Amino acid sequence: MLEALRGGEKTQIEIAAMLSLLLNQQQKTILSWLTRHPYLGDDDLLTLLHPGKTDLRLLHRHLEPLIALQLVQCSFWEDAPTQRERNRYHVTEIALRYQAIRHQRSITSYLHPAPSGSWQQRGIKLLHNQHSHTCELYRCIRAIYALASPTTYRIMYWKNAQEAVRWHQDALSHKIVFIRPDAELIYQLPGNTLPQSLLIEYDRGTTFFREHIAKIEAYGDYQQTTGKHLPPLLFILHRSHKRKSIQEAIKEAEARELHISLHSEEEVHRYGLQPLLADLLNTRFP
Numbered sequence: 001m002l003e004a005l006r007g008g009e010k011t012q013i014e015i016a017a018m019l020s021l022l023l024n025q026q027q028k029t030i031l032s033w034l035t036r037h038p039y040l041g042d043d044d045l046l047t048l049l050h051p052g053k054t055d056l057r058l059l060h061r062h063l064e065p066l067i068a069l070q071l072v073q074c075s076f077w078e079d080a081p082t083q084r085e086r087n088r089y090h091v092t093e094i095a096l097r098y099q100a101i102r103h104q105r106s107i108t109s110y111l112h113p114a115p116s117g118s119w120q121q122r123g124i125k126l127l128h129n130q131h132s133h134t135c136e137l138y139r140c141i142r143a144i145y146a147l148a149s150p151t152t153y154r155i156m157y158w159k160n161a162q163e164a165v166r167w168h169q170d171a172l173s174h175k176i177v178f179i180r181p182d183a184e185l186i187y188q189l190p191g192n193t194l195p196q197s198l199l200i201e202y203d204r205g206t207t208f209f210r211e212h213i214a215k216i217e218a219y220g221d222y223q224q225t226t227g228k229h230l231p232p233l234l235f236i237l238h239r240s241h242k243r244k245s246i247q248e249a250i251k252e253a254e255a256r257e258l259h260i261s262l263h264s265e266e267e268v269h270r271y272g273l274q275p276l277l278a279d280l281l282n283t284r285f286p
Contacts, residue, residue, distance in 0.1 A: 001070070005097040016101035022069075026062045031095050034072060035110065036160050038090040038124045039134050041077070045089070047142045056084075063089070071095040077135045088135065093119050123162050137182055137202040140236050140268045144185065147272030156195055159184040164199065168225045179218050181233070187273065197231035198276070203246070205239030212249035220255045232259040234276050240264040 004015045023031075026049065033048055034040060040048075046059045066072040072089050080086040091099075096110040114120040127134045141158060148155050164184035170177050181199040188195055201215075223230050237243055243262050250260055261279045268275075 002094050002097075005094060005101075012097070012101055016098050019069075019071075019098050020102065023066075024062065027066055030063060030066060031071065031091060031099060034089055034091045035096065035099055035121075036163075037138070037158070038121065038127055039075070039077075039088040039131065040138060041085055041089070041135065042087050043084065044138050044142045047146050051146065051148075066095075069094075071098070077131060079132050080135070085135070085139070088131075090124065091121070093121075096121060123160070133182075133202060133204055136204065136238065136265070137200075137236075140202060140265060141183060141185070141200075143269045144272045147274070148187075151190055153190075153273055153277065154188045155185055156188055157186040159186070166222055166230075168222050170221070171225055177218060177221065179222050184231070185273075189277070198273070199231050199233045200236065201233060202236045203238060203242060205237070205242045209245055209249055212246055213253050216250055216253040216255045216258070216260070219258055220253060223257055230258060232261060232276070232280060234273075235260065235262045236268050237262060237264050240266070 001015060004011050020028075029049065030045060033045065037044075042056050042059060045063070046053060046056060050058050063072065067074060070092055071094055073092055075088045075090065076086050077088050093111065097107060099105075100107045100110055110122060111119040112122055145155050145158075161180060161182055164181045165178055167176055167178045169175070182202045183200040185198045185200065186195050187198060207215075219230060219233065222228075235246060237246070243264075246262055250258075259280070261276050263275050
């Protein structure tokens with residue numbers, strides 16, 4: 001199938017049409033999620049597809065045929081906190097070429113040539129190199145989705161790191177400077193039809209003090225240079241004792257114009273976005 005999808009346009013369209021008929025809507029949705037967020041796990045996908053459900057059979061009856069068709073591959077998170085968290089999934093070149101045809105996009109939107117001569121999904125190498133960071137971030141975002149309700153908030157869209165990136169031209173050096181949050185969530189509050197945005201930085205506790213200052217200064221410089229007001233920035237702390245260090249870095253960076261909220265991973269797993277929203281609304285939580 002891969003050679004056919006690498007072939008002429010007529011053959012590509014025929015294979016894509018065949019797959020479109022073969023796959024159900026749930027399977028197409030799984031491919032879309034894994035295209036944008038490689039290395040999602042079983043419970044991540046289950047929460048996104050079937051909120052509130054815990055039976056993995058609901059997921060696997062759609063996922064296993066995708067693996068059999070070589071559209072999805074399974075890898076392992078070696079440092080997973082539980083056996084259930086271990087399986088991690090990503091799409092193959094076949095799936096990405098199918099997605100490109102299906103959505104009428106250039107194949108280079110999804111793939112780029114690798115040094116080995118094969119093709120590689122854009123952005124996946126960095127996620128693989130920081131595999132534990134990626135999987136732990138996904139666990140937090142899963143909790144945020146799972147704890148959404150009609151009385152708290154609704155997640156409308158989850159942007160990956162590539163989608164969340166912003167850039168500006170430095171006023172002195174004229175170099176292009178990027179700010180790269182780990183994720184961005186578009187959410188909606190009860191009784192409010194206006195979508196709101198939130199940037200997320202997941203901190204594993206391995207970043208040095210000076211690196212935190214540089215990161216926060218970059219956010220402040222972007223806002224000052226562009227005149228665009230950034231969404232609130234949520235720092236999720238894997239190690240709660242790092243809170244004081246990051247607070248000092250915020251003070252050192254003189255980031256008074258930024259709204260930065262620090263919350264432990266435990267808080268996020270327990271309450272989702274509610275502590276952050278309480279910060280934004282200046283209300284007490286819990």
